[in-house]
Amino acid sequence: MAHGAESVPFAFIAEAERYQSNVTPPARERRSAKSVLAGLLIALLVVAALTTAVLVGAPALRSPAA
Numbered sequence: 001m002a003h004g005a006e007s008v009p010f011a012f013i014a015e016a017e018r019y020q021s022n023v024t025p026p027a028r029e030r031r032s033a034k035s036v037l038a039g040l041l042i043a044l045l046v047v048a049a050l051t052t053a054v055l056v057g058a059p060a061l062r063s064p065a066a
Contacts, residue, residue, distance in 0.1 A: 031039075
């Protein structure tokens, strides 16, 4: 402990760990339909890009026919 610092009773520390605020956070706002559709469009675009990459890259993974 630093020189000159006040000691803190253990009971105070134990109380501080159990402290819960009585202030409730504000309610979350609902996402708009436009925002939900934009998220779905982005997800669909990512899935389509990955599917296309697999389909285009698959022939390169085959061994050449002799």
